[in-house]
Amino acid sequence: MTQLDGIALEIQWSNLIATVTEQARALQRIAFSPIVREAGDLATALFDRQGRMVAQAVTGTPGHINSLAAAGQHFVREFPPDSLHPGDVLITNDPWLSAGHFFDITVMTPVFRRDRCIGFFGSTIHHTDIGGYGVGAGARDVHEEGLWIPLAKLYEKGQPNALLHAIIRRNVRTPEHVSGDLAAQVAAGRVGAERLNALCDRTGLDDIQELAEAILQRSEQATRASIRKLRPGTYHGESIFDVPGGAHITLKAAVTVDADAGELTIDFTGSSPEAPIGINVVLNYTAAYANFAVRACLDPDLPNNFGSLLPVRVVAPEGSIVNCRYPAPVNARHVVGMYVPMPVLKALHQVMPDRVLAEGSGAVWTIQIQGREADGRPFTSSMFNYSGGMGARRDKPGLSATCYPTGVAAVPVEVLEAAMPIVFTRKELRRGSGGAGRQRGGDGQLIGFRMRTRDPWLLNVVASRTDLGPEGLEGGAGGQPGRFLVNGQAVNKSQKMAMAAEDEVLMETPGGGGYGSAT
Secondary structure, three states: OOOOOOHHHHHHHHHHHHHHHHHHHHHHHHHOHHHHHHOEEEEEEEEEOOOOOEEEOOOOHHHHHHHHHHHHHHHHHOOOHOOOOOOEEEEEEEOOOOOOOOOOEEEEEEEEEOOOOOOOOOEEEEEEOOOOOOOOOOOHHHHOOEEEOOOOOEEEEEEEEEEHHHHHHHHHHHHHHHHHHHHHHHHHHHHHHHHHHHHHHHHHHOHHHHHHHHHHHHHHEEEEEHHHHOOOOOEEEEEEEOOOOOOEEEEEEEEEEEEEOOOEEEEEHHHHHHHHOOOOHHHHHHHHHHHHEEEEEEEEOOOOOOHHHHEEEEEEEOOOOEEEEOOOOOOOHHHHHHOHHHHHHHOOOOHHHHEEEEEOOOEEEEEEEEEEEEOOEEEOOOOOOOOOOOOOOOOOOOOOOOOOOOOOOOOOOHHHHHHHOOEEEEEEEOOOOOOOOOEEEOOEEEEEEOOOOOOOOEEEEEEEOOOOOOOOOOOOOOOOOEEEOOOOOOOOOOOOOOOOOOEEEEEOOOOOOOOOOOO
C-alpha cells in the first residue's frame, strides 16, 4: 500500500465509517429485543489485528462504545489472530473485560482475506435477560446476578458451539430473545466483514493494517494537539447524588493537564468505596464515560478510536465504587457510571467554561418487570428506560426528557404495550422541574403504568436522585429531585419488589440544573 495523502485517507475513512454504521443498522433491524431495536442500546466497531478500535458506528452509547474498545485487546490476547479460522466467532460478557455487567454481551467476528485474519468487527448489546437477579441492584455479589460467559468461541469454523449455546439457553428466562439477539450480532458481524472485503477489492488492499496505523496515528496526534492548547494544571470536580436505597454517593475527579506531553489524567481518588448492592462500576465503564466527557468538550469532531483514547489516562483506587473488585455486584452499574461525567465536567469548567453543561438528572431510570399474562403464561420484560432533564448549557437551555450522557432512546409506549401486558396511564413532561437560571435546565417527565394481570408481579426499578437534585452552574438553580411512587406512596428500595395485580406506579424523573444567575 502506498502512502495515503489526506484526500485518499479521508475517502478510506468515510468508507470505514459507512461500513461499521451499516453493521449497526443491520443489527438494529434484525434484533429481537426493543432495547436494541428501538432504543439503540448497542455499539459496533472495527478493530485491527492487534485488537485496537479503528472506527465506530455513528450510533451507540458511550458506555458500550468505549468499553467495547477496551474489550478488543482482551480477545486478541486470548485468541491471537493467526490461531483463528474463517467462521470463528468470539464472545464474552465478563464485566471486568467488557461492558461492566452480564447483560451486555460482546461478540467479536474475525475478518478473513485470503485465509488470513485482517481485523475484527465487534458489537456489544444489552440482552433481554441473563438469568440471576435481573437488572436491579439487589444482588449481594456478582454470582447472584446471572450467567458469566468467559472469553470463548460462540462459533468454530462456522459451526455453533452446541454446548455453549445450550448453557446460555438453559440459564436465561427468554431463550428465544437472547438467542435471536446473539444471532443478530453474528449476522451483523458478517455484514461488516463482507463490506470490508468489498472495500479492499475496490482499493486493491490486501489488509487494513497500514490504513489503521495511519488513522490511529493521526487521531492520536490531533488529540494531543488539542490537549496542548489547554492551560496546564490540576482541576478538581465533585458530584454527590443518591442511589436506590437512599445512600449518598460521592464522585471526585482530579483532571491533570500535561500540555508538554499532550496528555490528560483523570483520577477518581476520594470517591466513595464499593457498595454492598449492585451499583458498582468496573474501571472499563468508568473510563468509557470519563473519556466521553473529555471528548465532548475537547474536540467532538475528532474520531473516537484507540489513537484518540490513548492520551487520556483514567485511574481510580481499586475497591472504590468506580473501580470495583471481584466479586462486587455490578448489574445496575449504570446508576453510578452515568454520573461519572459530572465531576469531570465540573473540573473541565475551570479550563474550558464555555464547553460544559450543568449537572443533569444523570442515570436513566431503569425498569424490568416479571409476571404472568392474563392467560397464565410467564413473561419477562426487556429493560426499558426513562430519562430526566439535561443540565443547561452556557448559551442554550437544557433538553427535556433526554438521556444524557448515555444517548439511549426510550422505547415507545406502544411497542411496550404490544410486547407485554402493561398499560401506560401517563406520559408527559414534568413542567418546571428544571432549575431556573440564565439558561433553564431541562424538565424531567411523568410516567405512570399498571399491569394487565390477575396475578402478583415483580418489579425492578433503579431510580436515582430522589433526594438530591442536580446542581446548577455559575449561579443557576438546581433541578428538582425525582419521585418513585406506588399507589401514591413514595418508595425507595434497591431490591426487587413484589407487586399486587392492581398496583399502579408513577415515576417523576429529575429536572436538570440551570446555568447562570436568572437575574
